[in-house]
Amino acid sequence: MSVCVTCKDPLVIEIEPDSDEDVSMEESGPSSGKARAPEPETVPDDVHLNCGCHFHWQCILSAYSYTQCPNCSRNLTTTCSDGTQQILCTYHNEGGVQENLDILPLLTEESYLKAxxxxxxxxxxxxxxxxxxxxxxxxxxxxxxxxxxxxxxxxxxxxxxxxxxxxxxxxxxxxxxxxxxxxxxxxxxxxxxxxxxxxxxxxxxxxxxxxxxxxxxxxxxxxxxxxxxxxxxxxxxxxxxxxxxxxxxxxxxxxxxxxxxxxxxxxxxxxxxx
Incomplete structure (x- = not known):
């Protein structure tokens, strides 16, 4: 499995269960049961840039340097038919796979908010x-x-x-x-x-x-x-x-x-x- 080039961890995240979910009961011995909280759910979190690098979503937000890949420094922008710039990626999360997703607006906003x-x-x-x-x-x-x-x-x-x-x-x-x-x-x-x-x-x-x-x-x-x-x-x-x-x-x-x-x-x- 590919890993995030920033933190080197697998391209998944854990989602904690809702606090109001029922606590499950698990047999802990021949005659007794023990309450156990639900296990966190693991879901994909993979931003695959057009340069080939993979990031967690939060990792690329933290490392993003406007139009260059923070790992390999390759220019990430392409030009739309109307002349505007975009950064396309394949994003795999809990909702599925989104191809040709333009993340430039979100990255631009995050860069602005850092300043x-x-x-x-x-x-x-x-x-x-x-x-x-x-x-x-x-x-x-x-x-x-x-x-x-x-x-x-x-x-x-x-x-x-x-x-x-x-x-x-x-x-x-x-x-x-x-x-x-x-x-x-x-x-x-x-x-x-x-x-x-x-x-x-x-x-x-x-x-x-x-x-x-x-x-x-x-x-x-x-x-x-x-x-x-x-x-x-x-x-x-x-x-x-x-x-x-x-x-x-x-x-x-x-x-x-x-x-x-x-x-x-x-x-x-x-x-x-x-």
Whole structure:
């Protein structure tokens, strides 16, 4: 069996069983039984790059040097028909074998987050906006409120990375709400919600990060916000999320005009643009 070129271990990982699984009973003698926890399950974890090297997924994330193989230094990128770059691999995990999988976006993101670890929370928030996951968005906002209450006098967050101690700036809730993806066309959460066709997420972002007249909001929006304990703070002196433009110079309203669908009737009303 091939091994990971980084850690030299077999290309498998162990998955611990769910803690709520029933504990199995095993005969331990002629007349007694002994409870035993389920054994961890072993599943494949093999990233086979086009240079021929094999990695565990976490090992390549840790060792990745942008476009070169961290083991043999061979250039890994190929060019798509539209001119964009990609890194294709064969990835074998518990879900099966995926051939010609482009992992460049994930590797690029991980490289970026190594340089700017304080943005990890913002990027998770943006991903939830892309997925239209209201529950996860609200949980992040409420957790952030709790953190802010605990750290009112702290502007820096210190964490340990190996033997080194790193200090990073804490990202405020306002910054998270108005975050723009530097490696994803500078999209904001509102752009992401429009792209995903999620009016529910769009209404939440407009409530919290725009100065849209409150009379423009449906009653249901206030009821839902009140139910989860979230409401608009002072926004007059802050950037209105509707004014943010992506890397192509488009506002969320410009994007809504192109997409149509659930956004028919929104452009031109002031909901998505100032």
């Amino acid at each position: 700017y670890p304080e943005e990890r929370k913002c990027r998770a928030f943006l991903e939830f906006c892309r997925e239209g996951d209201m529950g996860a968005i609200i949980d992040m906002l409420k957790d952030d409120e709790v953190d802010s209450d605990d750290d009112d006098d702290e502007e820096m967050d210190t964490s340990e990375a190996g033997d080194e101690e790193t200090t990073r700036r804490k990202i405020s809730t306002d910054e998270m709400l108005r975050y723009q993806d530097p490696i994803g066309d500078m999209q904001s959460g509102l752009h992401a919600a429009v792209q995903a066709g999620s009016r529910e997420v769009a209404w939440l972002l407009l409530l919290l990060a725009s100065n849209l007249d409150l009379l423009q909001f449906p009653t249901e929006v206030f009821q839902e916000a009140e139910a989860v304990g979230i409401m608009r703070d002072v926004v007059e002196d802050k950037v209105d999320i509707r004014s943010l433009r992506d890397g192509n110079g488009k506002t969320a309203e410009d994007l809504a005009k192109e997409i149509g669908g659930v956004w028919v009737g929104w452009p031109g009303t002031g909901r998505l643009a100032i």
